[in-house]
Amino acid sequence: MQSFQFYSPNYLEDALKYIADRKQTCRTLAGGTDLIPMLKKEEIRPDYLLNINEVGELKGVEDLDNQVRIGATTTFTEMIESETLNRFFPLLVNAAASVGGPQIRNRGTIGGNVITNGPCADVLPGIVALDGQLELQSKQDGRRLVSVADVLVTAYETSIRSDELLTGILIQKPVQGTKSGFEKLGRRNAMAKARLNLSIALRQDPNGTISAVSIVPGAVMPVAVRMNDVESMLLGRKPTPVLIQAAADKLVEVVVNTAGIRWSSEYKVPVLKNIFKRVMWRVLAEDPQ
Amino acid sequence: MKKRGIGIGSMFYGIGYGFSRQDIGAATVEICEDGSVIVRSGEVDYGQGSDTIFCQIIAEELGVDYAEIKLITADTLTTPNAGPTSASRVTYVTGKAMMKAATEVRETMREVAEEKLGMQDLMFANGQVFSMSHPEKNISFARLAKATHLAGRSVVATAWQDITTKDVDPETGQGDAYSTYAWASQIAVVEVDTETGKIEVLRVVAAHDVGKAINPKNVEAQIEGGVATGLGYALEEQILINKGIVQNTTLSEYMVPTSMDVPVIESHIVEVPALEGPYGAKGVGEPALIPTAPAILNAIANAVGVRVTALPANLENLHRLIREQENNNKDKS
C-alpha cells in the first residue's frame, strides 16, 4: 500500500487539530477492519492516517443519568461484555455478537460501523432503531449532537464533515417495559455478511396495545432507516396475526418502493416478511424487562 | 418453521488412477549402524498424514519405535519417484512399497541374526530380535544393525509397487478399471428453516471401509475434514462465473464452512482388507467427502419434500424450491 504519515494521539484535542488541518487527505483509523483492506487495495490513498484508538475519551460504555454513551472506539467485544449494554440494550449486544468472528469483534468498533455506513452493517440498524444520537466534535465547532438517522446519506456515505470526529453514540435509556429483538440471516453461521437482518424495539401497554415501536431492517435498503409507515400501522393497536401480516406486507412494500426491485428481491421480499413476523412474535411473547 | 430430516449417501471409489494410467509407489529403507532408520520416498504428505503412516509401517516391519525413523520425502534429487499424492492411493500404493522395502532389509538382517543366535524362529519387536521359542536368545536391533554392516550385507533396500491397471475397452468401457475400491455410507440429519431456506446440518454419521486403519485417529481426521468439505459443497460453496469471469474473489464472498457450521461428526471404521494394500489398507482421503453432499440433499428431501437438483442448496435455491412446492400444493387443493 502507499505510505502515509501516521499519527496516534492520546488526547481528543490533538486528534481534532490534526484532522482540522488536513481534512480530505486524512483518514481516521478506528478498528481498521474495513479501512485497512481498503488501504491495501489502494481504494483509498490518504496522505495522513489518524489512529484514534489511543484517545481515552473515545473508549468505553458510560451509564449517564438518562442515557448511555458508547465511546466511538468501543469494540464489538467490549459491547458484548458491557453490563450496561446488556441491561439496557440487549438489541445492540446481540447485533454486536453477530458481527464477523472473534478477531473482527475484538477490533471492529461501533463508531466504525456507523462511519462506514455499509448497507450490510449489523449494529448500525440497532442504533437507528433506538434513535441514537451521534456526538460529533471538531476543532472549529466544538461538540454537536445529531440524530444518527440524519447523517446516513446513502450507502458508504455520511454527512459527517471531514474535520469532524465521531466521538460517541448517545442513546436514551429505554422506558420501563421496552423489549427488543434482533435476527441476522447470513450464508453461514459466522464470518458472514448479513443477507438480511432486522432490529425491532417495542413497548406494550398493560392491555397489550403497542405503545411504541421501532423497526429497522438491514441489508435491504441503501441505508438503515426506521419503517415509519409500518410502525404507525402497529401503534395503538393490539397485535393480531392479521395485523402482523399486514405490517409484514407493508414492510416489504416500503422496502421495494425505496430500494427498488433488485435481483435479490425475489428471495429477500418473502424472507424479510417471514423474519419480521417471527421476530415480532418472539418479542411480543417476551416478558418486558 | 423448522423441519428436520434424515438422509443417506453411499459411494464407491476406484483407488488409484485406474484405466491404464501409471500408478506406482516407491520407498528406500536404510539402516544406520546404530540401528536408527532412514526412509526415502518421493511421496508427498501435504497434511493428510502419510508420513506418520509410513513410519508406522516401517516400525511394524522392523520391530522398532516409529519415532526412531527419519523420513525424507518428496525431493526429486534424493528420493525415488513414488507418484503423486492423489487418487486416495498413497497408503495403498506407497504404503505397500514401504512394507516391501522394510521386509527386504529385515530379511537380510534376519539371516545375520540366525547365524549369530543359531535360531530360526526369530521375531523383530520392541527394538529386539529374539527367538520365539527361546526368548533368552536375542539381540538388540541396534547390535544386529551393526553386525549386518560389519558382515558386509546390504542394509539398503528399495521397493517398487505398481498397481497400474489395464485400460477399459474404448467402445464399451468394460474392463478391470481399478486395482481396488473404497466404499462408504454416511447419514446426515438436517434442520431446514422453511421461512429462509437456511439449513443446519445437525449430525453426520459416517461409515467407511478403509481396508485396515493403520492410524484410526488419522482415518477419523480424514473423514471429519471430508465431511466439512462435502457440507460446504452441498450448501454454500460456489465459484460464480459471469461470461468467464470469476465474481467472488475473496474468502468473504467464497464461503467455506466455519467452526460454527460443522456438526458433530461420528465416524465408524469398517475394515474389509484389500489384497494389495499394506495390512489390507486402502485409501480414505477422497471417499471421506463424497457421500456427504448426497446425504445432506437426501435429508433435505426427507425434511421438506423438495429435491435439490442444482447445487448448491443455498438460501435462495432452497427457498425457491420450497415456495414452488407450496404453490403447487395450493394449485392442487
Added chain:
Amino acid sequence: MTETIGKTKLTFTVNGRETEVLVDPSWTLLRVLRESLGLTGTKRGCEEGDCGLCTVIMEDRAVDSCLVMALQAQGKTVETIEGMGHEHALHPLQKAFIEEGAVQCGFCTPGMIMSSEALLRQNTHPTVEEIKVGLSGNLCRCTGYTKIFKAVAKGSESGGRL
C-alpha cells in the same frame, strides 16, 4: 506520540520481550512479525480478516495481525505462536493439538492455537458451543474442526468435558 514520516521506531513487547524495530507506517503488524522479526509461525492468509491464519494475541485478545497497523502496536503486548511453548516445554494447547490429532496441513494451526488461548483466557471452562464461537474466525479446510474442539477442551482446565 509524535507524527511519523518515513520509517519510524516501533517499541512493543513481543512474546514477553521488549522489542524495537524500524517500520514504515504502511506496514501491518503481520508484516513486521514475519518480515522484520522473522516470526514466521504466524501465517499470512487472505490479508483482509477473512481467514484467521495470522491470528496473534494483542493485549490478551485475539486479533488478525493483517488488520492491525504496525504502529498501532506501539507500547502494546503481542504474543505469537513462538511465545507459546518450546519443544521440551509445550503449552498445554500445543500438547493437546498433537495428542488429539488436531493438526493436518498445519497452516491454520498457529492461528487456531492463538485463538484457543485467547478464548481460554476469557473463559477457562468453555462448552463445545463456546469453543465453536471462539474459533469461528479461524478457517480450517483439513480437519472439519472436530478434533480441534477436542484439543481445546483438553487444553483447557475442563479437560475432557467434551
Added chain:
Amino acid sequence: MNIDEFSCVGKSVPKVDALSKVLGTARYAEDIKMSNMLYGKVLRAGVPHAVIEELDVSSARAMGGVACVLTARDVPGINRYGIAFADHYALAEDKVRYAGDPVALVAAETEEIAAEAIKAIKVKYRLLPVVSDLHEALAEGADRVHDERENLILHSKTRKGNIQEGFRKADVIVEETYTTQTVDHVYMETESGVAHIDETGMLVIQSANQCPFRDRRQVAMVLGIRENQVRVIKAVTGGAFGGKDDVTVEVHLALLAMATKRPVRLVMSREESLVSQSKRHPIEIWSRWGATKEGKLCAMEGRVYGDSGPYIGLGAFVVKKCGIHLSGPYYIPNLKVDSYSVYTNNTFNSAMRGFGVTQAAVAHESQIDRLASKLGINPLRFRLINALDVGLTNATGQKCDESVGIKPTLEILRQVVLKDPELKNMWEDLD
C-alpha cells in the same frame, strides 16, 4: 506375546509432523527467505478469451528494482506443459483462453515493486466470443478455445448388458438432470514456492505441491533442460486436495530464477488463487434409472458433461471417472453411460478431492432415493438390496472379488439408526 497383534499399525500414534506445526517452526514455502531473494508476480489476463494484439513490457522493465520481465518469447524450451496433454501455455502466446491465463512474469526486489511493475505492463486485447456454456461449446460451428482442436476433449463410454431390455423390466423409472457448481479447494495455504540455482548450477524449486516428479518433468520441458538439472522439493504444504496436483507456481518460478540467476519467491494472493488456479469441475449429469417392484435395479442410462475449462490438466480423467462411477456402489445389469469433457473459457478445472465421483454421487444417490421413495422402500434398505457384493460385477464389468465393504458400512449405519431413538424416529420404516 501374541504374534497376530500389531505393535504400531492400527494404533493412533501422534503424527510425526505435528510438533513443528504446533510450534510454528514448520517451514512452508513463504517462510523460506534466501539472501538476495527476488519477489515474483504473474500478470493474469483478466479477460476470458482474446487475441493478444500488443504486449508492451518496456516501462515495467525500466522500473527501478525490477530484475526481469518475461513473456512467452523468453521461454527457452517448449512453451507448454500439462500432465495428460501439453496444451497449457507457460505464458500466453497469441491468445488467452481464460481470465487466469498468465501473460507476463515479473521479478523485483520487493513485492510492492513487483506489483507496480505488473500494473505497468500494457496489453492490448482483441476480445473473442466467450465459450462459457457446455452445450454451446459442443454445438456445430462453435467458437473454439484452441484453434487447432475441437472443444470436445474426450468422449468415454460405458456399455453393459442391454439397456433397452433393462428398462423393459423396470416397474419404476426416474429421470432427472443434476447440475453441480464450480468450487475451489481453498487450501489455507495458497500456491507458493521459492526457486534458486544452487552451487552446482542445479535449478532448485521448493514449493507447495502434490508431486515433485511431475512438476520436474514439466519444468524441464519448458526450460529446455534435462530432468536431472531440476530439483523439485515439496516444502511443508498447507493443504492441496487436488489443487496442487497440476503445476501451480513451479514453471513460473523456474523461468524467473533461470532468467535472473537469483532466488525468487512467488506466493499467490487468495484472489489470484481463486481466479487462476484449478477448480472442481461443474458437471451436468442426466440420468435415467429403472428398478423392479421388488426393489432391484435393472437399468441405468446416463450422460455426463464436464466443463474442463481452457486446458485439460487432469480434466478428461475427472469426467471419465465420473462416468465410470455413475452407477454408484450398486449392481446394475444393464447400463449405458456417455461422458464428455469439454473445453470452455471458464475457470481451469482439474483434480479436486473426489475427482468426478463427488459429482457422480450427487446424481446416483438422489436417483436411488427417488426410486426408493417411489417403491415405498426405506432408502437405507433399498441400498442394502442393491449394494455390490463379492461375485457381482460393477459398471465396467469388473468382478468384485475382494475388499467389498459397502454392505458393512450400510449395516453399521442401520444399527446406529435402530439404536438411536432420535434417528429411528425419523426413519420409522427402517427395519
